[in-house]
Amino acid sequence: xxxxxxxxxxxxxxxxxxxxxxxxxxxxxxxxxxxxxxxxxxxxxxxxxxxxxxxxxxxxxxxxxxxxxxxxxxxxxxxxxxxxxxxxxxxxxxxxxxxxxxxxxxxxxxxxxxxxxxxxxxxxxxxxxxxxxxxxxxxxxxxxxxxxxxxxxxxxxxxxxxxxxxxxxxxxxxxxxxxxxxxxxxxxxxxxxxxxxxxxxxxxxxx
Amino acid sequence: xxxxxxxxxxxxxxxxxxxxxxxxxxxxxxxxxxxxxxxxxxxxxxxxxxxxxxxxxxxxxxxxxxxxxxxxxxxxxxxxxxxxxxxxxxxxxxxxxxxxxxxxxxxxxxxxxxxxxxxxxxxxxxxxxxxxxxxxxxxxxxxxxxxxxxxxxxxxxxxxxxxxxxxxxxxxxxxx
Numbered sequence: 001x002x003x004x005x006x007x008x009x010x011x012x013x014x015x016x017x018x019x020x021x022x023x024x025x026x027x028x029x030x031x032x033x034x035x036x037x038x039x040x041x042x043x044x045x046x047x048x049x050x051x052x053x054x055x056x057x058x059x060x061x062x063x064x065x066x067x068x069x070x071x072x073x074x075x076x077x078x079x080x081x082x083x084x085x086x087x088x089x090x091x092x093x094x095x096x097x098x099x100x101x102x103x104x105x106x107x108x109x110x111x112x113x114x115x116x117x118x119x120x121x122x123x124x125x126x127x128x129x130x131x132x133x134x135x136x137x138x139x140x141x142x143x144x145x146x147x148x149x150x151x152x153x154x155x156x157x158x159x160x161x162x163x164x165x166x167x168x169x170x171x172x173x174x175x176x177x178x179x180x181x182x183x184x185x186x187x188x189x190x191x192x193x194x195x196x197x198x199x200x201x202x203x204x205x206x207x
Numbered sequence: 208x209x210x211x212x213x214x215x216x217x218x219x220x221x222x223x224x225x226x227x228x229x230x231x232x233x234x235x236x237x238x239x240x241x242x243x244x245x246x247x248x249x250x251x252x253x254x255x256x257x258x259x260x261x262x263x264x265x266x267x268x269x270x271x272x273x274x275x276x277x278x279x280x281x282x283x284x285x286x287x288x289x290x291x292x293x294x295x296x297x298x299x300x301x302x303x304x305x306x307x308x309x310x311x312x313x314x315x316x317x318x319x320x321x322x323x324x325x326x327x328x329x330x331x332x333x334x335x336x337x338x339x340x341x342x343x344x345x346x347x348x349x350x351x352x353x354x355x356x357x358x359x360x361x362x363x364x365x366x367x368x369x370x371x372x373x374x375x376x377x378x379x380x381x382x383x
Binding site for chain 2: 061069070096097194
């Protein structure tokens, strides 16, 4: 068995459509999942609706802070964040904030295709410079940050996120395929569904 | 009418508690120092610094959707980094994100950058359609802060509370 850690360079580029589906199939109904701006939440939407999904439609870079807030509010529930590399690059400081709070229940999935795919696949400055965002996460104090070699290791890392205390960061190199669908853009409804899924609106029933 | 004897930060702290606001992410400011210190000293609160004000907004939005109330502390220049985050997250999603801004850039400001950016704050709030109130008097502090917070939660709308140097003494008062 190869025990060398997976690096950004030798991580397999996974087909993007399969990642969110693989995640939600693995984690079951309990955990919250926050989808970052653009293709990250489109993937989550395309994977099929879950009551505890939140789809962030603007505020680029804030999926991880939102996930941190959810994780602090419900420390007994696992929280996963799907965030793109361009988005993380816009808000790198949040990695230090997460490391400083060290929420045991928070896992960040970095969807790294190296480009601003939704705007025409322009390369990010991180891609151009060879920035290793998982190394950055480790440098920020997130020791449990790792690249994913392939699908089998992805499953193993998700199991680790579920079984062991975090915060975890799972880096995924993605191919250049587009998302399968786009999220329905109805922010108050998306927020309301998420809150009911999270038990934050127990006392009112849907009309 | 009873004369208010508590300092502004003690009033604000008690209003936070009365409204169940526990989560206080902040980017620090000299004027806010006693309030930040008091939040850290009281186990009721989870207070911590963020790298940017946008993060703080994201955190309180996430926390509120999961059942925990929060409020972000910042100064004027930090507020000016927020329009996109406020417009596309709490405004669009109808989330009662609360921000409390220590007002720099007016009434004796020495930093031209602060003076310039201060002029953008209320026009930004107005153009976002965000409720905002400026607290300038000790005897109005409890009423304005409490009612603004309550309305924000009851109407699921973001709101801003601006702490004037008339209330806090401003930066000059804590310098030296």
